[in-house]
Amino acid sequence: MNIFRTYTVRCLRGSPARTLVTIVGVVLSMALFTAVLAGAWSGISWLRQTEVDQDGAFHGYSWGLTQEQARAMKEDPELTATASWRDAGWVLLDRSSGFYPYLHLAAISDNFTDLVKVELLEGRMPETESEILLPSDYYVRMGDPEWNFPEVETGQSVTFLVGRRCAEDGTPLGETDDVDLSRRQEVIADGAERTYTVVGFYAEFSYQVNQGRIPAALALTGGGGTGEERVYFTMKHPERFEEFCERMEPQKVASHASLLRYYAVLGNELTAILWGFTAVLVFLVIFGSVALISSSFSISISERIRQFGMLRTLGATRKQIRSAVFWEALMLGCVGIPLGLLVGCGGIGVTLWLLRERFAVFSQTGTLMRLAVHPLLLLLAAGLCMGTILLSAWIPARKAVQGSAIDAIQRSGKAPLKARDLRGPSLLGTLFGFPGMMASRNFRRDRRRYRAVVFSIFLSVMLFVSVASFTDYVTEGLALVTDQNSRSDLLVSQGLTYGKMDPDRVLAQLEQAEGVTDSMFHAITYQDMALKEEDLSEDCLMGLKDTRIPHTVLLKDGEAMYAMHLIFLQDSAWLQLCEDSGLDGAALLQAPEPQALFYNRQVLMYTGYDNVRRWVAWDVLSEDAFPGTITGRAHTELDGFVLYKEATDEDGISTCWYYPEDYLDEVVSSGGELDESRAIVLSGKDAWTETAYHVAASIHEVPFAMRRDAPLLFYPWSRIREVLGEKLDKGPIEVTYSFRSDTPERTAASMASFTQAMENTDAPVVGVDNSRMVESLLELANVFSAGFVVLITLIAAANVFDTITTSVALRRREFAMLKSIGMGEREFRRMLCLECVSYGFRGFFWGMLAAAGVSRLLYLVAASSLVIQWHIPPYAIAAAVIGAFAMVAASMVYALGRLKGEDLMQTLKTETF
């Protein structure tokens, strides 16, 4: 081996602790690079997989192909797989409706489901020509008199008149021709009766699979077909999709755009954001790694700078010295990079595995997140890491050959210390005497080296605090946003005539749908409430009087008029709410007067004059107001009369004009004048009817189906008659059934069969719950940022450890000298402790300053879309203080431990190196 390589290997072996720390640094950096890149790649792969699970793996399809063209396409070397369907005829089901008159039969190839997702709602895939799989569109319209679709069930046979789709004049029409009954009549040519066995129903293809070109419901059969062909394909290089289209006659090629955008083919912001985010992280990792590895190298080099000088006096060229340093870097890289690769893949793999369910929430298909590793990306990570190491080595390598050889020997490559370097007031000296002065001088005499320590602490503190405040902003902001929404995954609403139908029974039925994890029902009515000013909480009163905060509450005559929701909650849910709030629900339910629970919170979001969006939240009523009554106020209602006009005089007394309903209709429709003598006029108190609502207690939590940003009154459903009285009979009351489910789509599909049988009900509404997504997002953000901070902090800790232990080792002689002139063990320790405090404080101070800046920036970015307040979480500051000083202290203790075993006087006598 070349003598320089031998020398390097011996040096590495000679100081195992330093070599280990440097390798740990390399491992951490590589682990971070790998984790960031593999994480991003897993993200992209997961996004692709969600699309594949949703619609299939095809990249695009071409339609209207002759058999010849289809064959040529299937043999195209650019394509890796193809699947196809062939036109197997048209059935004209309903001539009167222009919307979906046809059933189009498509004979699919055996491998069709390899490329295209067919979601079976019932039954199985067709296997022969005489088997047919019908679409959900058919299922829905079956038996509907408006449509003329024959009713069938899985396993039954159905006979259709199958033929070619033609215009009346015989012009053949295909799947791209719209139905235009005003322009032409259409007929089925060459029709023949054919009987099929229905093997099941599938969910209608999405736009991605079938871009709405066919004016028909699409039925699949298992073979046969003689008409035009449609070929779905995957490509060897999806990124060349556009070139391929140009070659293929672009008008006949459609893309699976939602999938291809994750191949960055058709432009996608999400992918760009993901990669952008990754780039920022990679940059941060490079930043941290260069800091760590270069400081580690520069320390190990400065330890050896005299040796390099020596080698140069003996005739080593600069190139040889430099290559020795690079060789060292290469060796450390060769050990650290593979280890880092394993650690990184393992770390991110376990993280993603633990979070796989969380990711599934984001995809409608429930696709699980898996670790995906791309060899090229690993190579890129290794390249980046190696680049970082070489860059880190380059800096000290340059230093090692700077100046003349004799400089290196005599001064260890450092510029001579000048008196002015040490000048300036020393707080430590003033406070702690000689040890303090020495500590302060030590810092000043080699600022560059100690800057590495300060910088490492700075970096960890800054990253930790910034990330903590960012997570806080997001948590707060999103929590407020979700306050406005209920946390239901699925809603079914029904207009219900009181007494005719029992919502408990309906709910019991709906609950049986697949995947329901929680359910409840409630009904809502509105009521203006006059809250007494003395009952309002201080915060609320101040807020309502603050002219900067816009709100709709009228504050007048010692009263605040709130438009409030009265919520009639399923009894069991109401009892649960009582129990959650520590109340005796059973007793309240049986109380002679219906008792309400008051959700005592109001959240207002507004944009201030300074154009900054803010939010305020307060308790509406003070706790003294409970239990008590609140007054509902509504215009007096007169049977057969309608309130037409209202006027308020200077004293605030209102007068109302009521006209007979029939008369008013008549005059308004004929455009005549109203005869005031026919009006009933009510004034002052008579114009208003007041109702007392008994409120048992205030609560601060609501069931999952409720929003949380406005005051609410909760009554049990069983007391609705007593609360609303005759109002209940005036018309149907809207009851909402809310459900939680981990698979809302599936639950909705399963619930559809129940809702079809229900009166006055629309299909279930899915996807109103953002909070679950927000929770998942926050958890993901927290886990990833925590992981990132931990790793960066580890890097920084390694850095601090490295710098401090070396600086202590390098000053061995000096320590010996100090001891020899009478510095005691205690003073010696004190001096070192003060040095630690000095580094820790500097790093912490600058780190906090930078963190405040970053946090402010993050706030400004976040405030544009979320209503939040700028702050730095105190726990983060506390953790940063403890962390910064602990890091320094631990390193010092270690270094001192190493010094303890040495005979310092012997060190003093030795001048060799």
Next chain:
Amino acid sequence: MEMLRAERLTKIYGKGENEIRALDGVSFSVEQGEFLAIIGPSGSGKSTLLHILGGVDRPSGGTVWVNGQDVYAQKEDQLAIFRRRQVGLIYQFYNLIPVLNVVENMTLPILMDGRKVNRERMEELLKVLGLENRRTHLPAQLSGGQQQRVSIGRALMNAPAVVLADEPTGNLDSRNSAEIVQLLKESNRRYRQTLIVITHDENIALQADRILALEDGRIVREERIREVRA
């Protein structure tokens, strides 16, 4: 035959008020095989002169010729090769590489050159230096005298034109000092190597062929003790 010539060498550190003239127009020449001792008080510029002669530190002015070659007319890499092949340097503090063993330290200039080690010469040197049983020891495992002998071995291994020694016995006891001087003289005689030694020890100086006395960066005295053997 003239082996080394210094012409009007100056070395200035610092600028303006802080300017220090370590060497101030030093000129002299040394014959092949001559043993020259340079003496002078601390700070007189002896070590600076030696480093400049060895191609280790550049002069502020003047030239150095070794074996007919203008040393500082060479580029940095050529200068490194010059140091490797033409000069053997011996320091007071040995300056051995702690992670290399005796043989590796001794053969370092040859290994750096990528040449093959002359085993015969190495064995001879080990024998002469009394290091035969220490060949795989690391510097930390050797006494001061032994370490200095290794550094002499390193200086002689390459059969350089000039051997420069800076207080080679400054850190050794009298017995070791005598041995080292004996070794240097022996190599000077046996290999006809030009030897320049800096010393403050009069006994050593008096064993040289010629003595140069430096003071404040100038040659203040030159004394020939004996003629150089032809």
